[in-house]
Amino acid sequence: MSTATATQIISPGVNRWEGALLALALVTLVLLTAIYAETYGLEEQEQEILDWQISAYDGLQGASQAIYNELLVAADEIYYMNYYNGYWPADQDFQDAVLPPFYRDLSWERNGSLQWTLKDVVQEGEAQGLTLYHGGGGTIEGQGAFLLIIDHKHAGNSQINGSSIWWHPDTNIAVPETSKVSSIVLHGWKQVVPYFGRDEVERLNQG
Amino acid sequence: MTNWPETTVAVMKRSLLKALFLFAALVASGLAQAQFKNGAKLTVGITLHPYYSFVANIVGDKADIVPLIGAGYNPHNYNPLPDDIKRAQSLDALVVNGIGHDEWAFEILEASGGSEVPLIYANDNVSLIPVAGTTDTSVNAHTFISTITAVQQVYEIARKLGELDPANADLYRRNGRDYATRLRRLKAEYTEQISQLDASNFRAATMHGAYGYIMQEFGLQISAVIEPRHGVEPTARQLAQTIDDIRAAGVNVLFGEKFFAGKLAETIQTETGVKMFSFSHISDGEYSPTLFEDEMRYNLEQLKMAIESTAG
Numbered sequence: 001m002s003t004a005t006a007t008q009i010i011s012p013g014v015n016r017w018e019g020a021l022l023a024l025a026l027v028t029l030v031l032l033t034a035i036y037a038e039t040y041g042l043e044e045q046e047q048e049i050l051d052w053q054i055s056a057y058d059g060l061q062g063a064s065q066a067i068y069n070e071l072l073v074a075a076d077e078i079y080y081m082n083y084y085n086g087y088w089p090a091d092q093d094f095q096d097a098v099l100p101p102f103y104r105d106l107s108w109e110r111n112g113s114l115q116w117t118l119k120d121v122v123q124e125g126e127a128q129g130l131t132l133y134h135g136g137g138g139t140i141e142g143q144g145a146f147l148l149i150i151d152h153k154h155a156g157n158s159q160i161n162g163s164s165i166w167w168h169p170d171t172n173i174a175v176p177e178t179s180k181v182s183s184i185v186l187h188g189w190k191q192v193v194p195y196f197g198r199d200e201v202e203r204l205n206q207g
Numbered sequence: 208m209t210n211w212p213e214t215t216v217a218v219m220k221r222s223l224l225k226a227l228f229l230f231a232a233l234v235a236s237g238l239a240q241a242q243f244k245n246g247a248k249l250t251v252g253i254t255l256h257p258y259y260s261f262v263a264n265i266v267g268d269k270a271d272i273v274p275l276i277g278a279g280y281n282p283h284n285y286n287p288l289p290d291d292i293k294r295a296q297s298l299d300a301l302v303v304n305g306i307g308h309d310e311w312a313f314e315i316l317e318a319s320g321g322s323e324v325p326l327i328y329a330n331d332n333v334s335l336i337p338v339a340g341t342t343d344t345s346v347n348a349h350t351f352i353s354t355i356t357a358v359q360q361v362y363e364i365a366r367k368l369g370e371l372d373p374a375n376a377d378l379y380r381r382n383g384r385d386y387a388t389r390l391r392r393l394k395a396e397y398t399e400q401i402s403q404l405d406a407s408n409f410r411a412a413t414m415h416g417a418y419g420y421i422m423q424e425f426g427l428q429i430s431a432v433i434e435p436r437h438g439v440e441p442t443a444r445q446l447a448q449t450i451d452d453i454r455a456a457g458v459n460v461l462f463g464e465k466f467f468a469g470k471l472a473e474t475i476q477t478e479t480g481v482k483m484f485s486f487s488h489i490s491d492g493e494y495s496p497t498l499f500e501d502e503m504r505y506n507l508e509q510l511k512m513a514i515e516s517t518a519g
Contacts, residue, residue, distance in 0.1 A: 056334050058344070066423045069334050073359045080384055097388065098395040100355065105395060106402035110426025197330025200306040200346050 049193055052185045054167055057195035063111040063140055068165060068192055070101040071148055075163045078133075078150065088131050088150075090118050101135065101146075112138030112171070114146065119175055138171040145171045147189060165192045249372050252294070252301040254309035257351035257489050258329060258364075260499035262302060264386040265365045269375045273298060275312055278493050281466075285311045287318060295319035300371055302327045302364055306335065307348035327367040329360040339419035340412065340429035352489055353420035354394040354503065358387040393500060394424065397507035401425065404511070405518040412453055413462040414472055418486055421506060430456040433475065440471060453479050460484060460513045465505070466491040484513045 049055050056068050077099055081089040094102035094116075101108060102116050114135035129152050136145035147166040166189040176184050185191075249270035253259050262272050273294055276285060295301075296319045303309050305328040316324060333356050338347045350356040365383030369376030411422070412431040422429055431452050435441050441449060453461075458481055463472040465487040476483050486509060487502040495501075 057336065062428075063426060065336060066426060069336075069355055069423070072332075072334050073355055073362075076359070076362050077384075077387070080380070098391045100391075103391075103395070105398040107398055107424060107426055109402070194334035195346075197306050197328060197333045197335060197350070200330070200335060201328055204305075204307070 047193060047195060047199070052190055053193045054190040055195065056192050060167065060192065063138075064144060064167065066107075067101045067111050067114065067135070067146060068167070068194075071146060071165050072194065074099055074101065075148060075150065075165070078148075079163075088118060088120060091116065102133075112140040112143045114138050114143075114171075117175060132175065134175040136171050136173060136175075142169075143171045144169045145173050147176070147184070166190065167192050249299045249368070250297055251368070252298040252324070254301070254303050254312045255351060255490060256492070256494060256502075257357065257499045258302045258304075258360075259494040260496055261329070261357070261361050261364055261386070262368075263496035265361065265368060265379050265383045266375075267378070267382060269372070269378065270368070272494075274494050275301070275315060279491065281490070287311055287315045291315045292319040295324070298324050300325045300327055300368070302329055304329060304348060304351065306330050306346055306350070308351075325367075325371060327364055329364055332363050333359050336419055336423065338416040338432065339422065340416070340432040347416065347419045349417035349488075350420055351499075352417055352486075352503075352506070353424055354390045355424055356420050357499065357503075358390055361387055361390075389500070390503075393503060393507070397511060398425070401511050401514060404514045406514045408517045408519060409460065409514050410456060410458045410517070411460045411462060411513065412456075412458045412481070413486065414464055415486075415488065417488055418462065421486075421510075425510070427510075430458050433461075433471065446471070446474070450475060450478050453481065459517050462486045462509070462513070464488060482513070482516050484509045484516075 047055060047057075049059065054060060056065060060068055077097070078089055081093060081097070085093075089097075091102065093099075095104070097103075098105075101111065101114065104113075108114075115137045116133055116135045119132040119134065120129065131150040131152065133148040133150075134145070135147075138145070145168045147168070148163060149166065150163045166184060168187075168189045170188070173188070176187060176189070249266070250273055251262050251266065251270050252273045252275050253262055254275050256274075256278075259272055259274055262270070266272070275294060276288075276291055292315060295315050301312065301316070301324050303312055303326055305326070330350055333350050335346050335350070337344050350360065361383045365379040369379045372379070406427070409427065410430050411427065412433065413429055414433045416432040416434055416436075419429060431449060433441060433446075433449055435445050453475070458479070461472065461475060461479075461481040461483055463483055463485045465485045472483060475481065487505050489499060489502040492498060492502075
């Protein structure tokens with residue numbers, strides 16, 4: 001008995017255009033994903049840091065970064081001390097309040113034992129004052145100096161306009177004679193720019 | 208009389224309902240505001256354990272504190288539950304980390320329809336640093352494991368609560384400062400003890416990339432972090448590389464996790480011979496006003512013992 005074998009060729013139920021369309025759709029999807037990632041997804045924590053500024057996030061390192069963070073908190077505390085006590089706190093107040101970076105302990109030593117001085121400045125011709133805390137003479141190689149500037153409307157008054165923190169690569173730089181920002185910049189001081197939590201929140205919200 | 212098409216009538220009904228709902232919401236909100244102004248207590252929500260302690264020490268008995276999630280849940284991989292949504296609906300304000308450690312809180316808020324709850328971003332004025340001991344340049348969200356950054360958050364929370372509750376603003380500020388002084392004294396107490404020790408041989412690695420801020424306070428460095436990313440265990444290849452790095456960097460101390468202990472730390476200890484200690488992530492246990500101080504004391508004690516163990 002012989003068996004006949006029948007072969008039937010079945011063509012796919014799609015035409016060649018569908019394959020091409022599928023490929024085109026895939027390419028479009030990849031392109032759109034790349035554009036989206038470029039626009040929104042790959043955003044880094046980029047801040048504009050000008051020539052006369054330095055980033056606290058990736059510009060300052062090690063001890064300097066630690067001192068900056070302490071100084072930022074201290075600025076708040078100094079304001080409160082002035083508000084409640086009626087004068088700008090000096091060394092003994094800081095020792096009593098164990099307030100870093102002024103409080104002299106192991107952290108202070110490890111961070112270069114900066115010597116801090118207070119200077120009250122009254123700008124000539126204006127009823128404005130500045131209070132400066134200058135930290136210099138650090139013992140760590142390559143360590144800089146710091147300047148906390150508290151800007152208040154009237155000399156001896158606690159109405160604060162704001163504060164800023166400055167860094168100089170030479171730890172032995174003298175206390176600035178002037179209080180003008182432009183002059184401080186000309187003497188090589190750089191304003192420290194933090195990457196605050198609110199900057200990160202903004203970045204996350206944009207993402 | 209005009210005969211409106213049926214679809215137009217449906218749309219008008221929906222609009223009217225929406226308007227009524229909006230009106231009712233506004234009235235309810237106004238009543239709540241009025242009640243609050245009449246001296247009712249604030250109800251302040253918090254997302255993480257340290258924030259309970261911070262807020263409790265700031266407000267004293269002038270506000271109620273509501274943790275958004277129950278004690279005992281891991282805040283790294285938390286999935287919102289129906290009860291969380293109920294809690295979120297009762298809040299006058301919510302204190303959040305906001306920089307990557309409590310993203311689930313925003314899901315809860317959204318689900319509760321409470322997106323209008325005033326948020327207090329504790330880290331608004333905290334200067335952030337990258338994760339230490341890795342090539343990862345992303346932000347270290349663990350600002351709540353350090354006294355310096357804790358103090359800054361306490362000030363921020365006190366300021367924002369004072370804006371919401373002006374009658375008690377001065378009290379919040381004073382309480383915040385008292386608490387900050389206590390935290391500084393805690394740090395000073397351990398600094399004094401650690402200063403007696405020789406830390407020249409201290410080379411540390413941590414399992415979790417959370418401890419850059421606390422180490423920075425003591426002028427100490429982290430040589431390596433085992434987790435490649437926040438909350439992610441390393442692959443076999445990454446682990447082998449980390450073990451090589453630990454040996455190459457001469458790491459002699461490994462800080463595991465007090466609350467999230469695992470076999471991984473034991474493996475590394477066996478392979479490298481490092482001495483094991485642990486840090487508290489301050490994200491477990493019952494919520495309490497003293498929890499932050501207790502856990503920080505634990506961390507500082509562990510740090511002291513670790514330095515002692517490497518002293519020449």
